[in-house]
Amino acid sequence: MIRTRFAPSPTGFLHIGGVRTALFSFLYARRQQGEFLLRIEDTDRERSKPEFEKDILNALQWLGLRWDHDVLYQSRRLGHYLELARDLVGRGLAYEEVNEGRTAVKFRMPKTEIVFQDAVREEVRFDTALFDDLVIIKSDGFPTFMFACAVDDHDMEITHVIRGEDHLSNTPRQILLFQAFGWKPPQYAHLPLILGSDGTPLSKRHGAVALTAYREESFLPEALLNYLALLGWSGESNQELYRLEELVKKFSLKRITKSGARFDREKLEWVNMQHIKNLAEPDYLAKMTAALENESKQFDPEVWKRLVLLYRPRIKTFKDLLNQANYCFNEIGPYDREQINRFFTDERLKSCLEKWAENAKGLPSFGDIAQLEAMTRNVADDQKVEAKILIHPLRFALTGLTASPGLFDLMSVLGKEVCLKRVGQFLESAPAK
Numbered sequence: 001m002i003r004t005r006f007a008p009s010p011t012g013f014l015h016i017g018g019v020r021t022a023l024f025s026f027l028y029a030r031r032q033q034g035e036f037l038l039r040i041e042d043t044d045r046e047r048s049k050p051e052f053e054k055d056i057l058n059a060l061q062w063l064g065l066r067w068d069h070d071v072l073y074q075s076r077r078l079g080h081y082l083e084l085a086r087d088l089v090g091r092g093l094a095y096e097e098v099n100e101g102r103t104a105v106k107f108r109m110p111k112t113e114i115v116f117q118d119a120v121r122e123e124v125r126f127d128t129a130l131f132d133d134l135v136i137i138k139s140d141g142f143p144t145f146m147f148a149c150a151v152d153d154h155d156m157e158i159t160h161v162i163r164g165e166d167h168l169s170n171t172p173r174q175i176l177l178f179q180a181f182g183w184k185p186p187q188y189a190h191l192p193l194i195l196g197s198d199g200t201p202l203s204k205r206h207g208a209v210a211l212t213a214y215r216e217e218s219f220l221p222e223a224l225l226n227y228l229a230l231l232g233w234s235g236e237s238n239q240e241l242y243r244l245e246e247l248v249k250k251f252s253l254k255r256i257t258k259s260g261a262r263f264d265r266e267k268l269e270w271v272n273m274q275h276i277k278n279l280a281e282p283d284y285l286a287k288m289t290a291a292l293e294n295e296s297k298q299f300d301p302e303v304w305k306r307l308v309l310l311y312r313p314r315i316k317t318f319k320d321l322l323n324q325a326n327y328c329f330n331e332i333g334p335y336d337r338e339q340i341n342r343f344f345t346d347e348r349l350k351s352c353l354e355k356w357a358e359n360a361k362g363l364p365s366f367g368d369i370a371q372l373e374a375m376t377r378n379v380a381d382d383q384k385v386e387a388k389i390l391i392h393p394l395r396f397a398l399t400g401l402t403a404s405p406g407l408f409d410l411m412s413v414l415g416k417e418v419c420l421k422r423v424g425q426f427l428e429s430a431p432a433k
Contacts, residue, residue, distance in 0.1 A: 002034025003159050006060075006067070007149065009041045010052035013210035014059045016263070017164060017194045017202060020228040024191060025162045026065045027229070027251035037156055038067040041149070042075045043142045059211050063221045064244055072156060074148050081143040084151060084181070085136055093180050094136060102139035107147070107177065109133050114172035119189035119253040121165070126172035134173055146170060150177040158186050162253075165190040166201075189253050192232045195260040202263050214268075218291040218318035223272035230271075231261035241274050269316040276315065284312065291318035295329060307413045310405045328413060332400040332422065335429050339402070343393045344430050352383045352390045353397075357423050366416045372408045397426035 004025040008018055029036040038060070042048040060067065085105045088094035094107045111129040118124050136147035143151075153161060153174075168190045178185040196206030203209060214224060226242050234257070235242075235250050242250075276284065288308045289296045296304050307328060308321065315321050322329060343349060356379045366372055376394070380387045395407050398419060404410055411419050 001157075001159070002029055002032040003037060003157055004029040004034065004162055005037040005039055005153070005156060005158050006065075007039040007041050007152070008056050009044060009047075009145075010049060010056060011044055011047035012052055013212050014056050016209050016211060016214075016228065019059070019063065019211050019224070020194065020231060021163055021191060022060060022065055023063075023225055023228055023247075024189075024233070024251075024256070025160075027247055028160060028162060028189075028253060030248045031251045034159070035068040036065070037069060037072070037158070039072040039152055039156065040074065041145065042073055043078075043145070043148055045140070045142065048075075055212060059215070062215065063211075063225060065225075072152065074143070074152065077148075077152075078142065080155075081148055081151060082137065082141070085143075085147070088136070088180060099139060104135055104139045105137035107134040107136045107180070109173075110176060114175055116171065116175060116185075116188060118168075118171075119160070119162075119187060120192075120256045121168070121190055121258060124168070124171070126169070128172060128176065131173065134177075136177075146173055147177065150174040153186055154178065154181070154183045160187045160189060162189045162191065165193055189256070192257055192260045194231055195262045197262060197264075199260075199262070201260075206263065207265065218320075219268070219272050220275050220287075223275040224268070226275065227268045227271045231263065232257050241271065241278075273316045276318075277313065281309075284308075288318050288321070292321065295322065298329065303413055303415070306409070310409050310413060314405065327399045327401070335396070335400060335426065339396060340426075340429050341431055343396065346385075346389060348383060348385050349389065349393055350427065350430055352379060352385060353393065353423060353427055355379050355383060356390060356394070357420055357427075360416065360420060360423075363416065366412050366414075366419060369408045369412050372411050376408070393426070394423070397423050 006018075006022040006025050008014065008022075026036045028034075040053055040056070042053065057071075085094060088107060089096060089105060092108075094105055097104050097106055109128055109131045114126045114128055116124055134146060135144050137143055149170075152158075171188050171190075175185045194202045196202045198206075208214065211224075215221075222244060225244055225247070229242060229247050229251075230240065233251070233255055235255070279287065285305060285308065289304070299307065307325065311321050311324055314324055356376060359375050359379055360366075363371065363375065376390060377387050380390045383390075391407060392402070395404055395410075396402055398404075398407075398410065398414060414422075
């Protein structure tokens with residue numbers, strides 16, 4: 001039975017790099033019809049917090065990375081670690097060291113060469129003569145990460161440890177602990193680090209690194225997993241868009257790269273946009289409404305549906321709608337004076353807009369998009385101007401921008417009252433002759 005594990009410490013919010021580690025461990029286990037286990041490494045008494053543990057559990061559930069069996073907590077196994085440490089001391093493989101009245105336990109580091117086959121980096125060698133003796137039980141009675149991790153990987157029957165390459169130097173030390181107990185070590189796979197735009201390890205100076213930030217920005221979990229899978233792994237084709245079940249079918253440790261992968265927010269946004277486009281319409285409407293629950297209440301349900309469908313090809317995240325369609329949620333600010341002057345250099349515009357407003361008032365509503373377009377084009381014909389002479393200023397009057405989705409669709413979303421009000425404001429802003 002193939003078994004992998006994800007073993008975060010609840011000392012901070014779940015990092016994007018941790019999510020990718022969890023994802024790769026999950027994919028490998030599921031690809032091999034094995035098990036994916038979760039361990040909370042909470043032996044750092046000062047920094048471990050319940051809110052961080054809750055964040056980790058909620059994040060994995062939200063992402064759909066379901067683990068098998070109960071979560072293992074290191075803090076509930078302290079007696080077990082102490083018993084094993086005493087065993088090593090009894091066999092002369094470790095010793096107690098007293099400092100200021102408190103006793104720690106150190107593992108005697110054998111002077112040898114450790115050689116192991118890493119699933120990503122292939123053969124790796126370490127000269128342990130360069131290593132100091134290893135603290136395995138701290139003076140507060142708690143195990144160190146190095147010791148507890150090795151013990152737990154054995155007890156949980158982990159067959160494959162998939163983790164970041166920043167743990168590579170820990171591996172020979174943990175292999176020596178396995179050998180000291182006569183245990184078979186797992187297969188290791190050390191993933192390349194996720195890098196920022198400057199080629200250094202991804203950190204807060206590069207922007208948001210906690211999963212919570214992306215969740216709050218309304219990124220889709222499936223899009224985040226898709227993008228993170230592409231950081232350090234590639235399929236056998238040029239395919240870039242994957243669902244989780246597709247990743248399970250195609251994942252292989254052999255296709256993990258050795259070099260670091262740069263985190264590109266623009267690419268993440270593009271991936272998220274594609275996943276939004278691929279959602280079934282009812283699913284899209286439900287997710288958008290959930291993400292913007294308060295804002296959706298400003299609109300009649302049918303108008304809200306037209307609005308969010310209108311912007312579906314344009315938005316990068318659900319909350320991006322608030323930026324893209326700001327003029328649908330809020331009053332528009334003062335018009336750009338330079339742009340107004342540019343429009344009104346055509347002396348026919350004022351009478352065209354006045355005629356358009358007059359005809360618009362006669363419509364029962366703005367719900368009929370074809371009727372709106374026909375009316376607008378008829379006004380242009382009657383005034384003997386090209387339709388664009390009227391359409392472009394209308395767009396600017398309604399949005400304060402020179403580009404938007406389809407103008408007549410937008411009119412139906414804004415409604416008759418708002419459209420007439422804004423066209424009136426635009427006419428009032430016209431330069432005096």
